[in-house]
Amino acid sequence: TQQQQLQQLQQPGIPATGSDGVSQQKGWSSKRGLSSGLKRLRSHLTASMAIRDGARGRGRGLPGLLAIIDTPLYSGSQSPHHHSQSRKQSKQHQHGKKKLQERWRTSKQHLHDVQQHIATRMETMPEGVRLAFVILKNPMLWSIFVALVVSCSGLRQFLDPDSPQFRLEVGWITELLRLIAGTTVPLSLFNNGVWLYGKQFWKGNIRKFLVVMFVKIVCLPFLQLGCAKAVGLSTPAGMSLIILSICPVATMSFVVSSQYNHGADIVTMVTVAGTMLLVPLVLGALNLPKSWGFYDYDVSQMPLD
Numbered sequence: 001t002q003q004q005q006l007q008q009l010q011q012p013g014i015p016a017t018g019s020d021g022v023s024q025q026k027g028w029s030s031k032r033g034l035s036s037g038l039k040r041l042r043s044h045l046t047a048s049m050a051i052r053d054g055a056r057g058r059g060r061g062l063p064g065l066l067a068i069i070d071t072p073l074y075s076g077s078q079s080p081h082h083h084s085q086s087r088k089q090s091k092q093h094q095h096g097k098k099k100l101q102e103r104w105r106t107s108k109q110h111l112h113d114v115q116q117h118i119a120t121r122m123e124t125m126p127e128g129v130r131l132a133f134v135i136l137k138n139p140m141l142w143s144i145f146v147a148l149v150v151s152c153s154g155l156r157q158f159l160d161p162d163s164p165q166f167r168l169e170v171g172w173i174t175e176l177l178r179l180i181a182g183t184t185v186p187l188s189l190f191n192n193g194v195w196l197y198g199k200q201f202w203k204g205n206i207r208k209f210l211v212v213m214f215v216k217i218v219c220l221p222f223l224q225l226g227c228a229k230a231v232g233l234s235t236p237a238g239m240s241l242i243i244l245s246i247c248p249v250a251t252m253s254f255v256v257s258s259q260y261n262h263g264a265d266i267v268t269m270v271t272v273a274g275t276m277l278l279v280p281l282v283l284g285a286l287n288l289p290k291s292w293g294f295y296d297y298d299v300s301q302m303p304l305d
Contacts, residue, residue, distance in 0.1 A: 138259070140252045188251040189275070192268050195258065202269065209269045216270065217281060220245045225294060235295045242289065246281040248274035 122130055135141065150156060157165040159174055202209075224245045228238035248271050257264040274281075289295045 138256065140255055184251055188254065188271075192254060192271060195254075195264065196268060199265075205265055205269065208266055209273070212266060212270055213273060216249075216274070217246055217277070221285060225289065229294065235297050238295060239286070239289065239297070242285050243282060246274075246278075246285055248278065 122133065125133075150159070157163045158167045159170060160166060161171065161174060221242050224241040225238065228241050233241070249267060254264065254267050254271065257267045290297060
């Protein structure tokens with residue numbers, strides 16, 4: 001009889017019975033109450049650990065105590081219905097996870113098939129069509145095209161704050177574009193720095209770099225000056241061309257070179273060197289044309305904005 005009572009005690013959710021068949025509900029209830037009390041104690045201890053930051057060093061044995069308290073004292077404290085419901089929820093979770101993984105693999109396979117189909121079709125197209133398709137995928141070209149359309153369509157008079165037809169309702173567009181334009185140069189330099197990390201880009205490129213820099217800061221300004229004088233540009237327009245020719249290369253140069261994996265190292269070297277030499281180059285461009293007699297102007301009277 002004692003062995004039967006012990007077997008009944010080990011079964012979850014079934015209270016032990018005595019020899020007279022009377023259920024020992026009192027002992028079972030007391031064990032359930034003790035288990036719930038230990039759970040409440042564990043919650044209080046967990047809250048105390050979260051509140052007291054300084055208790056980490058003094059309470060090293062507390063996680064072990066919590067692990068002991070978290071262990072159920074009596075497996076019968078939870079009913080069989082609760083265990084079956086937990087197993088059902090776990091199975092549903094695993095089933096949903098598997099379905100999500102299958103859908104993700106299917107989507108990746110469909111995308112790969114579409115890319116393979118496009119690549120196959122591109123191989124059969126003429127060379128000019130393929131080149132045009134590659135160029136049209138560049139978002140920088142689309143931004144320039146949209147800006148050209150806005151400027152030529154007459155919408156600029158409603159977006160320009162200095163225009164008499166400026167609409168206050170669309171003023172946020174101008175401010176947003178101004179904010180984006182102000183972040184272009186810092187983001188470009190940051191992108192160049194990230195690209196340069198861990199690369200010895202100067203090996204084998206010093207001669208190319210010197211040739212490009214000579215053409216940019218020596219040949220190009222004189223070429224711009226000659227073109228400006230040939231077409232009869234005014235002094236502000238001609239000086240603007242000269243100063244623009246010695247400025248660092250635009251962001252689009254690095255974007256295009258890195259996108260097509262051609263010449264990104266040279267573009268980066270020229271950008272960094274042009275940024276470092278910008279101040280002395282601008283000072284020379286402002287004084288040399290006047291001293292050589294090409295233009296007559298007063299540098300101190302030029303606007304700074």
